[in-house]
Amino acid sequence: MQRYFLNRLIDDKIILTSDQDIFKHFGKVMRARIGSKAEFVDSNQSVFVGEVDSVSNDIISIKVVSKINTNSELPIEVTIVVSPLKNDRSDWLIQKATELGVNHIIMADMKRTVVDWHKQLAKKQARFEKIAKSAAEQSHRLMIPSIEFVNWQTVCNMKKDTGIVAWEESAKAGEKLAFVTQITDQDLKHLVLVFGPEGGLTTEELEILESNGYIAAGLGPRILRAETAPLYALSAISTLCELS
Missing domain, CATH: 2.40.240.20 (Hypothetical PUA domain-like; domain 1)
Structure with missing residues (x-):
């Protein structure tokens, strides 16, 4: 229906x-x-x-x-922070992240961001919101995710119970448990996940995030595209919190 x-x-x-x-x-x-x-x-x-x-x-x-009487929302509030992507990849990310239960989508400037999202911002915002609304209806959500464009400092200072930054070097070093440990914390209510652009986050950006309470975590041994990593994380959250 x-x-x-x-x-x-x-x-x-x-x-x-x-x-x-x-x-x-x-x-x-x-x-x-x-x-x-x-x-x-x-x-x-x-x-x-x-x-x-x-x-x-x-x-x-x-x-x-x-x-x-139904509840199709994730048991924790999830915000993803991503860099705007080239072509229609941001459209695809917003659609799929909405289907997977995200609450808030934050688009932010990062050192290696290649898309100038400042141009035609109002037009981009309207298109993204329309995509999110359609996806929320299709997936029978109870809410439409919010979408914002912010600067890097806002990301660093965001309020959260837990902040995780996806960092492929953690996985390369053999780290496996940080993501699962944080997600399965019974006191977790609001999670912020930060993902780098196509070229990845810089070491300096990681250090700034860590100084503001974010935890670096790997997402497995494979290298994921910028639009794939958030969906992998959202799927893992659903598995850990809803299906286990």
Whole structure:
């Protein structure tokens, strides 16, 4: 069943108008008719099943028929910090990270960042948010991840319970347990994960992060692309926290 996000509370009636993206997708793409059903998530992250009871060219009227008690979110709040990537790789990363349960996506300048994200920032932000919203609906999330563009100093000073920086040199040195040890900490509520750009983080950047409380950790013996490493980490978090 299709899921949609509404930025308001839901009572017993949902009215969609022709100027809304939901109307265009549910009414035009999905061809909603009387009796058609969909799931709707309100601003309190409550999920309701709605059934269409009338349709016109301008309005779709939907009655709420049931509430769904479900939780599809990761048990810990996860923020990933990445460098903007070339071509459409950032789009792909945002889509897949959303499907895997990330809460916040931070785009930051790093020493080896090759993309000038300052150009057309508003356009990029709008596109990324649209991708995240669509992915959150497809994967039946209860929330849409936030997306921000920040400077390096903001990353260093971010509030967190635990901060991990993916550092391939740790794996090369044989380190195996840092990531698992931090993720399985029972007191962990908010985790910040930092990943380098295509050329990796510099030693200086690592040292700055470590001085601000981040822990260097390897992600296994293989070298992962900049867009693959965050997805590997999110998958591992799900395995450790939800499937074990």
